[in-house]
Amino acid sequence: MSRSIDIKLRVNGEDVGATVPARLNLVDFLREELCLTGSHVGCEHGVCGACTLTVDGDTVRGCLMLATQANGKEVTTIEGLADSGQSTALQAAFTKRNALQCGFCTPGMLASALGYVNAGGAADRDAIRQHISGNYCRCTGYQSIVDAICDVIKETRT
Amino acid sequence: MTGPAHIFDKPNRYIGQPEPRADAARLLQGRGRFVDDEKLPRMVHAAFVRSPHAHAKILSVDTEDALSATGVIAIYTGADLAEHVTPYIGTLTHLTGLRSAPQHPLAMDVARWQGEPVVMVVATSRALAEDACELVDVDYDELPAAVNSETALDADTPVIHPEFGSNLAWERDVIAGDIDAAFAAPGVHVIEREFRFGRHTGVTLESRGTLCEYDPSEDQLTVYYSGQAPHMMQVIFSKHLGLPEENVRVISNDVGGSFGIKIHTYGDEIATAAAAKLLRRPVKFIADRFESFVTDIHARDHIVKAKMGITEAGTIVGIDFDDLTGIGPFSMYPRTSAIECNQVLNLTGAPYVMENYRAKGRVVFQNKTLMCQYRAVGHPIAMAIADGLLEDAARKIGMDPVALRELNLMADDSYPRTSATGMKLDDLSHKRALRKLTEIMDYQGLRADQTEARKDGIYRGIGFVSMVEVTNPSPMFYGIGGAPIASQDGATVRLDAGGALHVSSSITEQGQGTNAILAQIAAGVFGIALNRVKVTTGDTATTPYGGGTWASRGAGIGGEAMLLAAQALKDQVLDVAGVMLQTGVEKLDIRDGAVTDLDGKERLPLADLARTVYYRGNELPNDLNPELIATRHYRVTDFPFVFTNGAMAAHVEVDTETGFVKVLHFWAVEDCGRVINPLLVDEQIRGGVVQGIGGALYEECHYSPDGQFLNATMADYMVPMASEMPDITIAHIETPTKTSVLGAKGAGEAGTGGAPAAILNAVNDALSPMGASIWQMPMTPERILTMLDNAAE
Numbered sequence: 024m025s026r027s028i029d030i031k032l033r034v035n036g037e038d039v040g041a042t043v044p045a046r047l048n049l050v051d052f053l054r055e056e057l058c059l060t061g062s063h064v065g066c067e068h069g070v071c072g073a074c075t076l077t078v079d080g081d082t083v084r085g086c087l088m089l090a091t092q093a094n095g096k097e098v099t100t101i102e103g104l105a106d107s108g109q110s111t112a113l114q115a116a117f118t119k120r121n122a123l124q125c126g127f128c129t130p131g132m133l134a135s136a137l138g139y140v141n142a143g144g145a146a147d148r149d150a151i152r153q154h155i156s157g158n159y160c161r162c163t164g165y166q167s168i169v170d171a172i173c174d175v176i177k178e179t180r181t
Numbered sequence: 182m183t184g185p186a187h188i189f190d191k192p193n194r195y196i197g198q199p200e201p202r203a204d205a206a207r208l209l210q211g212r213g214r215f216v217d218d219e220k221l222p223r224m225v226h227a228a229f230v231r232s233p234h235a236h237a238k239i240l241s242v243d244t245e246d247a248l249s250a251t252g253v254i255a256i257y258t259g260a261d262l263a264e265h266v267t268p269y270i271g272t273l274t275h276l277t278g279l280r281s282a283p284q285h286p287l288a289m290d291v292a293r294w295q296g297e298p299v300v301m302v303v304a305t306s307r308a309l310a311e312d313a314c315e316l317v318d319v320d321y322d323e324l325p326a327a328v329n330s331e332t333a334l335d336a337d338t339p340v341i342h343p344e345f346g347s348n349l350a351w352e353r354d355v356i357a358g359d360i361d362a363a364f365a366a367p368g369v370h371v372i373e374r375e376f377r378f379g380r381h382t383g384v385t386l387e388s389r390g391t392l393c394e395y396d397p398s399e400d401q402l403t404v405y406y407s408g409q410a411p412h413m414m415q416v417i418f419s420k421h422l423g424l425p426e427e428n429v430r431v432i433s434n435d436v437g438g439s440f441g442i443k444i445h446t447y448g449d450e451i452a453t454a455a456a457a458k459l460l461r462r463p464v465k466f467i468a469d470r471f472e473s474f475v476t477d478i479h480a481r482d483h484i485v486k487a488k489m490g491i492t493e494a495g496t497i498v499g500i501d502f503d504d505l506t507g508i509g510p511f512s513m514y515p516r517t518s519a520i521e522c523n524q525v526l527n528l529t530g531a532p533y534v535m536e537n538y539r540a541k542g543r544v545v546f547q548n549k550t551l552m553c554q555y556r557a558v559g560h561p562i563a564m565a566i567a568d569g570l571l572e573d574a575a576r577k578i579g580m581d582p583v584a585l586r587e588l589n590l591m592a593d594d595s596y597p598r599t600s601a602t603g604m605k606l607d608d609l610s611h612k613r614a615l616r617k618l619t620e621i622m623d624y625q626g627l628r629a630d631q632t633e634a635r636k637d638g639i640y641r642g643i644g645f646v647s648m649v650e651v652t653n654p655s656p657m658f659y660g661i662g663g664a665p666i667a668s669q670d671g672a673t674v675r676l677d678a679g680g681a682l683h684v685s686s687s688i689t690e691q692g693q694g695t696n697a698i699l700a701q702i703a704a705g706v707f708g709i710a711l712n713r714v715k716v717t718t719g720d721t722a723t724t725p726y727g728g729g730t731w732a733s734r735g736a737g738i739g740g741e742a743m744l745l746a747a748q749a750l751k752d753q754v755l756d757v758a759g760v761m762l763q764t765g766v767e768k769l770d771i772r773d774g775a776v777t778d779l780d781g782k783e784r785l786p787l788a789d790l791a792r793t794v795y796y797r798g799n800e801l802p803n804d805l806n807p808e809l810i811a812t813r814h815y816r817v818t819d820f821p822f823v824f825t826n827g828a829m830a831a832h833v834e835v836d837t838e839t840g841f842v843k844v845l846h847f848w849a850v851e852d853c854g855r856v857i858n859p860l861l862v863d864e865q866i867r868g869g870v871v872q873g874i875g876g877a878l879y880e881e882c883h884y885s886p887d888g889q890f891l892n893a894t895m896a897d898y899m900v901p902m903a904s905e906m907p908d909i910t911i912a913h914i915e916t917p918t919k920t921s922v923l924g925a926k927g928a929g930e931a932g933t934g935g936a937p938a939a940i941l942n943a944v945n946d947a948l949s950p951m952g953a954s955i956w957q958m959p960m961t962p963e964r965i966l967t968m969l970d971n972a973a974e
C-alpha cells in the first residue's frame with residue numbers, strides 16, 4: 024500500500040481537492056476519481072499518446088505524471104477543451120475530414136493538435152506528421168488527421 | 182422505371198455521398214463510452230497472475246497471503262473456475278481433421294504459453310488486485326517448450342498435447358491440374374523463393390476489456406463487451422456458464438479498434454463473467470498493454486516455400502507451395518486458428534488465369550500466444566506469394582511487371598468463373614483497376630525518375646499487387662462448421678410519431694462508420710433527411726439477431742438488410758398514405774420527410790401520417806392495421822463469399838547504407854462495388870494500408886528460443902507512426918455485386934491484405950540493381966543490410 028497525499032488543483036476551470044495515493048497517476052485520477060473519462064489510457068508507459076492533456080498550458084502525458092505532481096496546477100482535459108470552445112475548429116475539421124474512426128486516440132490527438140496550432144505551427148504536412156508522431160492511431164492512415172490540422176491552420180490564419 | 186424515383190438517384194440520395202459521421206461529435210468531445218468508462222454500483226476489479234513460462238507444470242498454488250491482503254474479495258484458480266465453466270474446444274467440422282484440446286479460462290495443471298492466466302484475483306481496485314497478485318505463490322516445474330514452428334513436428338520436440346501424438350493441428354492439400362508436368366514443360370522457367378512472415382498482432386489502441394454484471398434475482402448476466410460480435414458472445418457465455426441464452430445480454434458501446442482481435446474467447450474475459458456470477462456483483466477486467474501483447478491473438482507466422490512456373494513469353498503456368506504456420510498451443514475458440522492457412526491455400530494466385538496449382542498447408546501447435554483471425558486473414562500471405570513470385574519472374578524474363586500482369590490477369594468480361602482452387606468469382610475488374618492505378622500514379626514518370634535517381638546512387642523501387650479480397654461471407658465460412666456465428670444480419674426501421682426513423686441493426690461499430698452508413702441507407706431509401714435517423718447497434722437486447730461486423734461484411738450484408746427494411750417500411754407508409762389521400766400508391770413517393778406526388782409536390786408530412794396512425798386510428802378503415810415498423814434479414818446465397826478486387830502500388834526508397842525503407846507514396850484502386858460513403862471508405866482503406874505497411878516493415882512479436890515474448894511494450898513493438906507514413910491516394914472502380922440490390926462489397930481489409938506484397942515488390946525492385954532481394958517480413962533495416970551483404974559476397 025502506498026501513502027496518501029492531499030492535493031488541490033483546478034480541472035477544467037473547477038477547483039478540486041482530493042486525497043490520493045502517492046502512486047496514482049494523473050490520468051487515472053481524472054478518470055477514476057473525477058469521472059473525466061474522455062482521457063484514455065492506451066499503454067501507461069508514455070508511448071501511445073492516448074492520455075495527452077494540458078497542464079498549465081503545456082501538452083503532457085497523463086500517464087507519466089502523478090496526480091500529486093498536478094497539485095496547484097491547472098489541468099484541462101478533452102471535456103474542458105470541448106466545453107470551453109477551445110477545440111471547436113479542430114472538432115469541425117476532424118469531422119469534415121473523417122479524421123477519427125474508433126475515436127480512442129482522438130482526445131489525445133486533439134490535445135496534441137491544439138498544442139501545435141496554438142504554438143503557431145505551420146500548415147506543413149511533414150511538420151504536422153512529426154508533431155503528432157507521439158500519438159498513435161491504429162485506425163486511420165493519419166492522412167485525414169494531417170488534412171484536418173492543415174485545414175484549421177489555413178482557416179484561422181487567413 | 183415507374184413509380185418512385187430510384188433509390189440511388191433521388192432527392193435524399195445519401196448512398197454514395199461523403200457525409201460526415203454523426204457520432205464523430207461525441208467522440209471528439211470526450212463523450213465516448215468505452216468499456217473502461219463504465220462504472221457500476223458495487224463494482225470490483227480483476228487482475229491475473231499469468232504464467233511466466235512458455236510451458237510449465239503447475240505444481241501448487243498458494244493464495245493464503247494474497248487472500249488476506251487489503252481489498253481482496255476473492256481469488257480463483259483454474260480448478261475453482263472449472264467447476265463453473267465448461268471447457269471449450271476450437272474446432273469446426275468443415276475444417277476436416279482440425280484438432281485442439283479443451284481450454285479452461287485459467288490454466289489447470291499445465292501452462293502452455295507465457296501470459297496464460299493462472300490465478301484470478303478480485304479486489305476493490307485494480308491496483309489492490311495487482312498488489313495481491315504479487316502475493317500469490319505459484320510453484321511451477323518448467324517444461325521444455327515447442328517454440329519454433331519449423332521444428333514443431335520433429336521427433337525430439339516436446340508434444341504440447343500428448344494425446345495427439347504430435348504438434349500437428351491441421352493439414353490440407355489443394356491440387357488442380359498437373360503442376361509437375363507444367364513445370365517440366367520445355368521453355369518454362371521455375372522461380373523458387375522461401376517467404377517468412379513474422380508474427381504480429383493487432384494493437385488495438387483500446388486494450389481488451391470487459392465489465393460483467395450478474396443479477397441473481399433474474400439469473401441475468403449483462404456483459405459490456407469491447408468487440409465485434411455480440412450475439413456470438415451471448416451464445417458462448419450462455420453455453421459455458423450454464424445460463425439460458427435469453428438471460429445473457431451483451432452490449433458493445435464504443436469499441437476502441439478491434440481488427441479481428443476482440444472477437445474470440447479469452448480466458449480472462451470468461452473468468453471475469455464467472456466471477457461476477459459467483460460474487461453476484463459487477464466485475465471489471467481491463468487488460469494492460471503487457472497483457473494485450475501476450476494474450477491478444479497474434480497473426481501470420483507463416484513460412485512458405487513457393488514456386489511459380491512461367492513461360493518465356495510470360496504466361497504463368499502454375500504455382501506450387503508449402504505453407505507452415507504456428508498457432509500457439511490451442512486453436513482459438515470458436516473461430517479456430519486454421520482459417521488463415523485455409524485462406525492462403527484458397528486465395529493464392531486467385532487474380533490470375535492458371536491451370537495448375539498445388540498447395541500444402543500445415544498448422545502446428547507451439548508454446549506461444551494463440552494465433553487467429555486478424556484483419557485480412559491470410560490475404561497478405563497469399564498476395565505476397567503470388568505477386569512476389571510474379572515480379573520476381575518478371576525480372577527473370579525481362580518483362581515489365583505491369584505488362585506481365587496484363588497478360589495473366591483474368592479478363593474483366595470473363596466472369597462468372599472460378600479460380601484455380603475452385604473459388605467462385607464474379608463482378609471483378611482486375612484489368613481496369615490496374616490501368617487506373619498506372620494512370621493515377623504516373624507509372625512511366627516514376628520509372629523515369631527511378632532511372633535518374635539510380636545514377637545518383639539513390640535506390641527507389643516501385644511495386645504492385647493485384648489482389649482479391651474475401652468479403653460478405655455466406656454460411657459456408659463458419660456456420661456450416663457448427664460455429665455459433667450468424668452469417669445473416671437483420672435491420673429494423675420504425676417511423677416514430679414525430680416523423681423520424683429509428684433504426685437498429687445487428688452489425689456493429691468499431692469506428693468504420695457502421696452507424697453512419699446504416700443511417701445513409703435508411704434515409705436514402707426511405708426518403709427522409711439524414712439527421713432524422715437514429716441508429717442503435719451493439720446490444721443483443723435491442724437489435725435483430727446477426728453476425729456483427731467482421732470479414733468485411735458489415736456494409737454488404739447489414740447494409741442490404743437495412744435497404745430491404747427501409748424499402749419495406751416505405752411500401753407500408755405509402756399504403757397508409759394512399760388510403761388517407763385517396764390516391765393510388767403508384768402515384769406517391771416519400772421525399773424529405775413527407776409523402777409527395779411523383780413530381781415531388783408535398784401531400785402529407787410523415788409526422789401527420791404517423792400521428793394519425795398512432796393517436797387517431799379511428800380515422801383509418803378498420804381493415805387497415807399499419808405497424809410503421811419493418812424488419813428484414815439478408816444473407817448471401819449462391820456464393821460462399823463475394824470477392825472484391827483491387828490494385829495497389831508502393832513507391833519506396835531504400836537507404837543502402839542503413840537498410841532503412843522510406844515509403845514515398847502509396848496508391849490503391851479498390852473495387853468494393855457500390856461505395857456507400859467515400860469519405861469513410863477512403864480513410865478506412867488508408868488505415869488498412871498503414872496496418873499492412875506495419876506488417877511489411879515494422880511489426881513483429883519477438884520470442885526467445887524458450888518462448889519468452891521479448892518486446893511486449895509499445896516502445897519495443899513498433900506500430901506505424903504519422904511521420905513515417907506516406908500520403909495514400911485512393912481511387913475506386915464500382916462494379917456492384919449482383920448478389921444484392923445495394924451492390925456493396927467489403928473494403929475494410931483490402932489495404933492490410935494488399936500493401937505488404939506491394940511494399941515487398943517495391944523494396945525488391947529498389948534492391949534489384951545490387952542483385953539483392955528480401956523475402957522476409959517485416960523487412961527491417963538489419964534484414965535488408967544482410968541481404969545486401971549476401972548479394973555483395
Ligand code: FES
Nearest residue numbers: 065066067072086
Ligand atoms: S497511456 Fe499515456 S502515453 Fe499511452
Ligand code: FES
Nearest residue numbers: 124128160161162
Ligand atoms: S481512431 Fe482508432 S486509434 Fe485513432
